Amino acid sequence: MDRPIEISAIIPAYNREKTIARALDSVLAQEYAVAEIVVIDDGSRDGTRNVVERYGGVVRYVYQENGGVAAARNKGVSVARHPWIAFLDSDDYWLPDHLKRMADAISSTGEKAALYFSDIIPTDLGEDSYWNLCGFKIPGQHELRLDASDWSMMKRRPMVLETSVIRRESYVESGGIPEALVVSEDTFLFLKLCFLYPACAVSGFGAVVTSDCNESGRASQVDGSKRYECRKLLYKELLRFSGSMKEDHQREIRKGLVRAYLNAGKFFLRRKEFRPALANICGSMGLNPMVSAMLVVHMLGDYCSRKHSKEMLT
């Protein structure tokens, strides 16, 4: 394909004055140049803006009131001007040949996939390849799958947002990410894209991820009940696409939703907030009476025995 692959780099940032320069430098150092760089400042209160402005006109700086990472990503996509988008988190950085490998894969697969992703070096997990950790391997330079949902439903998903290049049109037409999803927004995006569109794995490393790549870093900043709300929302939103899921995946997602309700119930029960606890448990019963009834019995037993043992101790 002769058409050049034009990529917009999108960097959402929240209070990242210390690391964002490294991220930006790694974008500028790409062997395959990006068509534009967009920084979405999600309401930072530190010097993030000053650091970004030092780069002058090369970087588009867009400020929004703090709206969470999902909102920042949607915003980035909506202001991007080119057909492909590549996300980079402001505390991570790309390796110099990342976009070159991606652009090669995109053009040699005829731009067929909506999602191209590759491996990362996860420095904090004590591993040199994230894919090894996932048990994920592809035979050649890249592997295109019409239906990559099996990949996205793996226990450990091999996709990482930092190395993903996504077709902008697909991101937009499938409705972006629900903004209330303040955690797991990447999970949502990957599952959805893989249910709906072809995806392609590209071998080799794209980025060094210093932060916790499975989001628990961010999750720990979000308060408990909200985290459970997000979990529920994640599965509910995914079920909107149930028609495009294989049956076993559909079952899995439904089960996930039941579990999310139950975990929320458990959480509130532990905090002795009985009303929301009951609401959540009833919610799970409504979804799947059989399974959740069993789990509730199990859970209550668990709760009572723990209470009992606590009393014994004191």
Place this chain on the structure above:
Amino acid sequence: MSRKARVIAFYLPQFHPIPENDEWWGKGFTEWTNTAKAKPLFPGHYQPHVPGDLGFYDLRVPETRVAQAEMAKEYGVEGFCYYHYWFGGKMLIERPFDEVLNSGIPDFPFCLCWANQTWTGIWHGAPDRVLIEQTYPGPEDDKRHFDYLLKAFHDERYMKIDGKPMFFVYRPRQLPDSKKTTDSWREIAQRSGLKDLYLVGVEYVPWNHADYGYDAQVAVRLLGSFRMNGTWKIRKYLRRLLGRPQDVYLYKDIYKHLLMPEAKAEDIHPAVFPNWDSTPRSGERGTVFHESSPDLFREHLRDVILQVSHKPYETRFIFVKSWNEWAEGNHLEPDLKFGKGYLEVLKEEIETNSR
């Protein structure tokens, strides 16, 4: 006007009397007979469907055929896929299509789907009665069949992919020695100067169409191909006790099940269902998508458009089942209740710059 997908609607020609139906079902029988005499079978059941703008038409009337095509075109349907009946040389209800072909009017794209199904009492809820049997007498018959079809294939209005006429088979797995048969069809087509055929099988479940000699399939996911969860079986049993149709699904519950995940593939084309209610034809044995509405059809359509959006435009098909299956409660054509509601939704969703 650019469109998000190419919409083809299945078209049933059984809207004019023929001697065979007169004999089997009584003088004057057409689809309207069943459509009009339908009754609601449970509270809230929407029946009968009474046709709106086009009236109780007779497909022998050229003006009707023109009005249908104009309406289809205006609301984003690219072409009709006419059901075609061939029983070892004997044809039925072929007149509307023959007249379209021979008169050149309406000037609207079309293709043909061989409804290779034995006619039992299907039109009238008596499935055990065999009226005319589908047979496959062999190469001689294929040749005669194709002599008839080739005239249509060479028509300018016939829908083609890369120069190959699209020909559909409704029950592809019933052909004996499918690969050999389809190869011989292709050969006949090529000898007549066509590049090749684009053969499409209609199927309910994912199917290895290439092994059977087909280029693609239409995924008509319906009837028995989906499973409902939980209390479904109990409800079904209760309905049977009450003597009501058992297969009643709320459209809002069922529309997600009408998609086939495999339709992401370029050679698997999805079908959409604006509505469905076959009780006019089959009584309590019918299947009902209860509380269908244009708004819910919009959701269904959006799902399917998303599913095909990444395909190259040439094969970015969505099949509508159906344009005018009135006795299956399955029609885009306007009725008194919703008017052009379904058509308007189709137009709004399929045309990119109408919103």
